[in-house]
Structures are given as C-alpha cells and as structure tokens.
Amino acid sequence: MIPLVLFHNSMSSLKPCRATKTTTGEWPNGARENEVIRLRGYLNQEFMPKHVALIMDGNGRWAKKRGLAVQDGHKSGRINLKYLTYNCSNLGIKMLTAYAFSTENWNRSRMEIAFLMTTFEEFIQSLVEDLMTRHDIRFSAIGEKSRLPESLQSAISKAEEMSRTNKGLHFVMAMSYSGRNDVVEAAKIIAKKVERGTLQTSEIDEAMLEQELMTNIGQFPNPDMLIRTSGELRLSNFLMWQLAYSQFYFSDKLFPDFGEEDLLEALASYQYRVSAGFESDWK
Amino acid sequence: MDAQLNNAELMLHSKHNPYLKRRSNKLDMDFVHLATFLRRIESKALDLGDRMQKGYKRIWSSGDLGLYLLWLIMHLIVSIWYFAVDLVNSLESYLISSGFMKQYKDLDISKVRYLAVVLDSEEALDTMKVLELLRWLTAMGLRNVCLYDPEGVLKRSKDALSLWLRSEVMPNGANGDALVKQKYLSLEVISFTDGKHAVAKAANFLLKKHHLNADAEVPELTESDMADALAEIGYAAPEPDLMLIYGPVRCHLGFPAWRLRYTEIVHMGPLKSMKYGALIKAIRRYTMVRQNYGT
Numbered sequence: 001m002i003p004l005v006l007f008h009n010s011m012s013s014l015k016p017c018r019a020t021k022t023t024t025g026e027w028p029n030g031a032r033e034n035e036v037i038r039l040r041g042y043l044n045q046e047f048m049p050k051h052v053a054l055i056m057d058g059n060g061r062w063a064k065k066r067g068l069a070v071q072d073g074h075k076s077g078r079i080n081l082k083y084l085t086y087n088c089s090n091l092g093i094k095m096l097t098a099y100a101f102s103t104e105n106w107n108r109s110r111m112e113i114a115f116l117m118t119t120f121e122e123f124i125q126s127l128v129e130d131l132m133t134r135h136d137i138r139f140s141a142i143g144e145k146s147r148l149p150e151s152l153q154s155a156i157s158k159a160e161e162m163s164r165t166n167k168g169l170h171f172v173m174a175m176s177y178s179g180r181n182d183v184v185e186a187a188k189i190i191a192k193k194v195e196r197g198t199l200q201t202s203e204i205d206e207a208m209l210e211q212e213l214m215t216n217i218g219q220f221p222n223p224d225m226l227i228r229t230s231g232e233l234r235l236s237n238f239l240m241w242q243l244a245y246s247q248f249y250f251s252d253k254l255f256p257d258f259g260e261e262d263l264l265e266a267l268a269s270y271q272y273r274v275s276a277g278f279e280s281d282w283k
Numbered sequence: 284m285d286a287q288l289n290n291a292e293l294m295l296h297s298k299h300n301p302y303l304k305r306r307s308n309k310l311d312m313d314f315v316h317l318a319t320f321l322r323r324i325e326s327k328a329l330d331l332g333d334r335m336q337k338g339y340k341r342i343w344s345s346g347d348l349g350l351y352l353l354w355l356i357m358h359l360i361v362s363i364w365y366f367a368v369d370l371v372n373s374l375e376s377y378l379i380s381s382g383f384m385k386q387y388k389d390l391d392i393s394k395v396r397y398l399a400v401v402l403d404s405e406e407a408l409d410t411m412k413v414l415e416l417l418r419w420l421t422a423m424g425l426r427n428v429c430l431y432d433p434e435g436v437l438k439r440s441k442d443a444l445s446l447w448l449r450s451e452v453m454p455n456g457a458n459g460d461a462l463v464k465q466k467y468l469s470l471e472v473i474s475f476t477d478g479k480h481a482v483a484k485a486a487n488f489l490l491k492k493h494h495l496n497a498d499a500e501v502p503e504l505t506e507s508d509m510a511d512a513l514a515e516i517g518y519a520a521p522e523p524d525l526m527l528i529y530g531p532v533r534c535h536l537g538f539p540a541w542r543l544r545y546t547e548i549v550h551m552g553p554l555k556s557m558k559y560g561a562l563i564k565a566i567r568r569y570t571m572v573r574q575n576y577g578t
Contacts, residue, residue: 180506180541187486188504194490204486206479232572233547240540241479248533248548273532 043091043264047271049224051095052088053239053246056081058230058254065254071115076256078123082131087260089135089169091267095218096171099238103144103178117149120175124155127171128162136168142214143177170218177214179240186212215242222246225270227263229255247273376560390563392424394570399523399546401538403530404434406554413437414447416529417468419559421448423566427469429523433536435474445470471520478539485512513541522546525569527562529554547572 056077063073081098088096100120106113124139131137141156148156152175189212193199215221223239223246231252235243249266251258398420407413413430420428430437437444448468489504489512513519522542526549528535533550535543549565551557 178506180509180544183482183541184504184506184509187489187509190486191490191493191504204483204490206483209479209483209486233549234545235543235548237544240543241482243535244479244537244540245534248535248550 043267044271044275045092047274048092048267049270050093051097051218051220051223052093053223053226053243054084054096054098055226055228055232055236055238056098056100056255057228057232059256061230062254062256070112073256074116074119078119080256080258082123082127083260084258084263085127085131085137085169085171086135087263089131089137091263093169095220095223096169097142097174097215097218097223097239098172099174099177099236101143101175101177102237103176103181104237106147106176117152120173121149121152121155124152124159124173128159131171132159132163132166136166138163138166138168138170140170140172140217141175142172142182142217143175144181145176147176172215172218174238177238179235179237182214182239183209183241185214186210210241213241215239225249225266227251227258227266229253229258372561373558375564376558379560379563380558390423390567391570392566395425395524395566397427397429397521397523398425399429399431399526399538401526401528401530401535402430402432402437402554403532403536404432404436406530407432407434407436407440409554410440410443412554412557413440414444416554416557416562417444417448417470419562421468423563425468427471427521429471429473429520431473431536431538433475435476437472438474441470441472473520473539475537477518478537478541481513481516481518481539482509482541484516485509485518488512488516509541525549525566527551527565529557 059073059077060070061073062076063070066072085096085098101116105116108116127137127139132139139159141160145153145156186209187204190199190204190208210216210221213221222242222244225247226235226239226243227249228234229251231250233250247270249269251262251266253262400416402413417428430441448470486509489508492512510519518539520539520542522544523546525547526535526538526543528548528550529552530536531553535548547569549568551561551565
C-alpha cells in the first residue's frame, strides 16, 4: 500500500497544470474528484497526524499571477482555508493551527492590514455559521489579540464561547503571532505565578515553559507536521518551540491552489515516514 | 578497479579542497566524477536486483501465488520509478559538480553568512562523512558552520574534526600566518541541551534578576530581554541563514528554536548518500531566494 502512495505522489508531479479556481474561489465542478477519492483510499487512519500546522503563504502572488488585486488573493485564500478546515475535520485530524497573521505583517500597508482584519472577521463569522454549528468544530485564536481591532476581538470571543463545548476538530487561528513572543509570554506567566505565590519554584524548566505556551489550549499542543505553501522553506517565526519534532512538508503550490488533493499528498508523505518507523527514531 | 576508484575519490577530495596540492589535470577530474557517478549507478542496480530476488523467493514460499504476483508487479513498478528518479538526481549532481551546468559555476557564497547542518545522531557517528562534508563546505568558501545533533555525538568528535580540518589547511604543521588563519572554518557544535534547556535557563536568569531587584511588579519581559539573557548565560549565537538537514526525516530534531525565525530549511536526505552537486544546488537555491520578512 505504501509504495502505491509513494508512486502516486511521484507521478502527480508529472501531471499537466491543473484546473485553477475562479476568482471567487469556487472549485470547478468535479475537476479533481476522482483524484481525491483515490488518494483518500491510500491513507491509514492509524497514522493520521493528530495536529497539523499550516503556513498559508502565496495569496498575494496568486492574485498577481492572474492580474487581480491582492485583496482577491486573500479572499480566495480565506475560502480555501474554510475548505481545508472541513477536509481536515473529515479526515479525523484533531487539531489544525493556521498562521493567518504574524507580528511582522504589521509592517504591511494600512490598507492591506485593514482589509485583512475585515477578512478575518468575516471568516470567523462564516465559520460560526457553518463549520462550527454543522461540523462540531471548535474555534480558538492565539497571538497578541490586544493588537487586533475591537470588532475582531469581539468576533473571536464570541466564536470561542459558542464552540467551547464542540468535540470535533480544534481549529486554531494564529493572528498577530510570534513564536519568540510565545516563549516570552510563557516566561511572564510563570513569573506572575511565582510573584503571586501560586507557583513555588526556584527553577523553571522546559516542561513548565511548554505548559504555558499559547498552543497549550489544545489536547495536542505540538504539531506532528507543518505544511507551508508557495515554495518557501522557512518557519517565519511560527511555533518555533512546538515544531522541534514536526515533519515539514513544503509545497510549491500557492495557498489558494492548495486543495484537498494536495493536503492528501502531504498526509501521505507524512504517513510513509511514520509507517516506515522514522518517527520513533526522532521523537 | 577498487584501488583506482579509491585514488579517484582522493583526487575528488583534492579538487574540492583548494589547500591540497592538485595532482591532476581537468580530464582526470572529469574521469573521477564519471567513475563516482557510475559506481553509484552500479550500487543502485545491485540494490534493485536484490529486491527483485527477495520478491521472487517470497512468491514460491506462499500459497497465494496470484496475490504475491500482483504485489511483486506493483512493487517492481514503484522500485523502477524510484530507481529512475535517483538516477536522474545522481546525473544532475554529477553534471553540477563537474561544472557542466553553467548556472552553478558562479556561486555567491557571501549570502550564506552562517550555515547550520542538522544531523540525525546515528548518522553523526560517521565522523569521516561529517569531515568530508566540512571539507566540501570549506572548499566552497563557507566560514561559519554550526553542526547540530540531538544527542551530542558531534560534541564528542568536535576536537578531532577541528584538528583534521586544521591539519589539511597547514599540511606542513606550520603555525601559519594571518592569511591562513582566515581560511579556518569557524565551527560551532551544539546539541539538544543548547536549545529548549538554554531558553529555560535564560527564563530562570530573568526571574532571579527581577526578584533580586526587589521589583514588586511583574516584569514586562520582551524578546530583547530574552535574547540578552541568553547572551548573558553564554548562549548567544547567530541565526543561521540556511539549514541543511541530513537524515531520514524532514525535521530539525530540536535545533535551538530561538535561532530559527527566518532560517531557510532544506532536507538533503541521508548523510551516507550526500552529493556535492546536491549541496551546491541547495546553496544556490538559497542565494536566489528573496525574503519579504512578512511585509
């Protein structure tokens, strides 16, 4: 079974350019349905990663390639993220952490930032209506939320509260997030506890720091794999502490083009290494 | 044949180490590359034949002939495919290291100010392979390299590696002038304890510092404070521009997370099958990358 997965993974790179989505992000009907059905059959539930981290890169380049405005790229990316969240939920993945906005992104133009914040708010609200109510998905947000607009903070709080008791996929959106800041905030929380006397310790260790990291809101705080789109091979200050033993999958596809088929290929690549026994060697 | 190939390998190393005396002309160097490339093809063909033989034996030992035949055919197709892919990669590496591909000739190595090499601890036991890799990096002009393996295997062989490298720079055992000293590879060797453990120690340092100052308020720590604390306790080190991972898994195995913000990460495969051409390709790719840093 695994050689077949590998064979298919290799052959897929030789296929001609695939159908691209329309500007609204809708899939052409039945474009890759057969491909998806075949790939799903290859995956083994036993080796499915519990927590997948996702760096959604390439929205701007996707739009530029098509002669569209950057905003159209972000819109398509938002729609694709919703589909991928749904796909991950269906595949039995327990936690998905998506890197929506980094602290470095605050250096972008005001107009782009304002548009992104509006996009995030609309996305969270549509997520509440659809995925959370119908698919039992739990929503959380991590990062420096105090820097976000109040309306977005309010939408986040509402969505977190409404989905708190959901038992399905835990979808985490990292907004205004920095991996380094995550570690510093964890150290601050421990310092506060020591100051208040709620924590009696003279020595902070790695385990204590890990317990206070922002991803500790989920059952599986450390990702099993990281997927990054657009061909970039970096972590870009994302979950640096948590990704110590995560398997990396770098895709050349721009994020709006990264569909279910590509997700399945990434998972197949992960499963091959796990089933071959490599995971036990490094974890 | 083996003796000739061993000599060929030595000559190959001399080509990649500018400090050893060159003993052959360009035609001999091309022969060396070709011989190494052909030997790789030979080993891969033998490996494929071995697998076919095992599959054939399995058919006759099982009662279910049809099922095993089907499995064998599928496995054969996949094996042939991967053999072909590997062949293409080996050919590409040969062409790159022989200088036939012009775009790889002029490498702007100055963009790689600090290179990290992550090794699986089992692979790190192969000290000669690690030394060969360091020779290649030195020959390419890299001056600052950080070696990492989770279990600290490389820390035990650091002195030996440094000594061997220095002895190749100054074969006559002379102390050398300032120009020669500049050619030394600056080697940093770290392990898992230099990562998360160091950050925990830095957090302790900050906590004690604020307690000692009798500051009743909760300290407003920043990333700069943590960076300064790491420097104070002896863990200040540059962020690598590029990280090469040698091992079966595409994972950085716990490399100090604090230093990985914008590091380009490339998985090179097992150390035992490392290729000079693949190394050049990875470094060249890095030099062509344009980082936006989130903007």
